[in-house]
Amino acid sequence: MAKRRLLICYAHPDDESFGNGALIAKYIHEGAEVYYLCATDGDVGTIPDDMKDQYETIRELRLAELACAEKTLGFKLIRMGYKDSGMQGAPENDDPDCLVYNWKHNPEDVKRRVVETIREVQPQVIITFNKYGGYGHPDHIAIQQATIQAFHAASDSAYLTDGLQPYTPQKLYYSTMPKWILSFRLWWLKMRGEDVRHMGRNKDIDFQKIVDNIEPAHVSVNIGAYLEDWDEASACHISQGGGSMRGFFARWPMWLRRVVMGKQGLTRVFPEPVSEGISEHDLFENVTLDEPQKEPVS
Numbered sequence: 001m002a003k004r005r006l007l008i009c010y011a012h013p014d015d016e017s018f019g020n021g022a023l024i025a026k027y028i029h030e031g032a033e034v035y036y037l038c039a040t041d042g043d044v045g046t047i048p049d050d051m052k053d054q055y056e057t058i059r060e061l062r063l064a065e066l067a068c069a070e071k072t073l074g075f076k077l078i079r080m081g082y083k084d085s086g087m088q089g090a091p092e093n094d095d096p097d098c099l100v101y102n103w104k105h106n107p108e109d110v111k112r113r114v115v116e117t118i119r120e121v122q123p124q125v126i127i128t129f130n131k132y133g134g135y136g137h138p139d140h141i142a143i144q145q146a147t148i149q150a151f152h153a154a155s156d157s158a159y160l161t162d163g164l165q166p167y168t169p170q171k172l173y174y175s176t177m178p179k180w181i182l183s184f185r186l187w188w189l190k191m192r193g194e195d196v197r198h199m200g201r202n203k204d205i206d207f208q209k210i211v212d213n214i215e216p217a218h219v220s221v222n223i224g225a226y227l228e229d230w231d232e233a234s235a236c237h238i239s240q241g242g243g244s245m246r247g248f249f250a251r252w253p254m255w256l257r258r259v260v261m262g263k264q265g266l267t268r269v270f271p272e273p274v275s276e277g278i279s280e281h282d283l284f285e286n287v288t289l290d291e292p293q294k295e296p297v298s
């Protein structure tokens with residue numbers, strides 16, 4: 001039987017586990033192939049001082065954590081190898097090897113590499129960030145824009161990639177989060193007198209904008225049986241805190257977490273949904289399973 005193939009296009013080592021750890025575990029457990037296209041090596045991530053002695057570079061540490069998540073969840077990793085660009089306005093934005101610099105100055109190269117991945121992997125379903133990159137990280141926004149363009153270019157026979165046939169992925173989703181939970185958190189932060197426009201360790205997270213940019217979900221996938229896998233994969237990225245949301249929810253009893261977090265919603269971008277609200281419970285619903293076409297273009 002033809003395989004179900006899911007491609008996740010995100011920016012950093014940890015985006016896959018923090019955002020989709022349970023979802024990845026579920027689909028792999030159910031026999032699908034899951035590929036993670038990781039655009040950067042996470043070179044600019046802030047890490048705790050006591051971890052600095054264990055690795056030569058932050059990049060080395062982040063890749064070791066990613067390898068741990070790959071082993072834990074069982075996805076297939078494809079690295080683009082760009083440097084992490086840091087947050088908006090960081091000096092690393094101007095590094096010619098970083099993703100944001102390349103997306104600004106050589107967008108065609110970045111797009112072509114995503115098209116090549118789509119044609120190579122032949123996923124029926126693709127997931128990327130929303131237009132705000134989840135929380136405004138420039139790398140997230142860059143890979144989101146490149147993925148959207150590549151999603152459409154991959155099927156265009158006039159768009160040539162060396163030795164790879166055109167391929168038409170069938171569905172495209174944005175990751176999303178329940179707006180009510182984040183709105184509640186926003187309200188709580190405001191009540192506590194926090195400056196919600198300047199949150200996080202580096203005061204560069206605009207929580208109001210995160211909430212404003214959340215798009216509604218059209219699919220709700222039951223991930224309740226995979227929350228432990230999610231925790232395990234998130235724990236691989238220990239230098240990044242194992243995920244602050246995860247840490248918060250990790251204190252809850254598992255039965256309560258399954259009630260609150262047992263379903264993951266995603267926004268369907270293509271094909272455009274015909275109605276509002278949840279209309280699907282599986283990313284592969286209405287997908288035609290095709291055999292991979294591996295013959296190169298003649």
Ligand SMILES: [Zn+2]
Pocket residue numbers: 011012015137140
């Ligand atoms: Zn990220």
